[in-house]
Amino acid sequence: MVEYKLQRELTTISGQTLTELHLDFDSLSMADLKTAQRIAGMVSDGSNIDVMSTSPRLDSNLRIGIAWAAAIKGTKGIQVNDVLTLSLKDAVCLSELALSDYLFL
Numbered sequence: 549m550v551e552y553k554l555q556r557e558l559t560t561i562s563g564q565t566l567t568e569l570h571l572d573f574d575s576l577s578m579a580d581l582k583t584a585q586r587i588a589g590m591v592s593d594g595s596n597i598d599v600m601s602t603s604p605r606l607d608s609n610l611r612i613g614i615a616w617a618a619a620i621k622g623t624k625g626i627q628v629n630d631v632l633t634l635s636l637k638d639a640v641c642l643s644e645l646a647l648s649d650y651l652f653l
Contacts, residue, residue, distance in 0.1 A: 549574075549622055550649055552642065556635040564625045569642075571615060572622030573650045583620070584613030587631050591639065605651045608643045614650065615642035 550571040558566045588609035604610055616631045619642075634642070 550618075550645065552619075552645060554635075555637045555641065558630065558633055558635075558638070560626055560630045560633070562625060562627070566623065566626070569619040569626075570622035571618035571642075571645070571649075573614075573618045573646075575621045576614070576618055580614075580617040580621075583617045583628060584610060587613030587616050587628060590629075590632065605647065608640075611643040611646040611651070612639050615646040618646070618650070
């Protein structure tokens with residue numbers, strides 16, 4: 549489990565205020581890839597260069613999706629759509645965290 553201290557408090561759709569996330573990368577499964585891809589689509593405008601043909605690890609939006617899927621597994625009360633309330637800095641940091649702590653271990 550990876551603990552991530554949010555740069556800016558996050559208020560979930562249900563009204564919960566969070567200052568940190570717990571990312572459970574170890575419990576991710578292939579089923580969570582669909583969730584990660586859905587999240588990537590939510591944060592992308594569709595005009596990104598197709599890095600998926602090179603390596604999915606290079607897609608920063610997918611990395612945000614993977615990190616958020618891990619946060620859903622490890623942090624009680626958050627949902628898929630709560631990702632849209634993240635600060636930009638937190639989203640970028642979560643993308644980097646997924647890259648360094650999960651995808652390239």
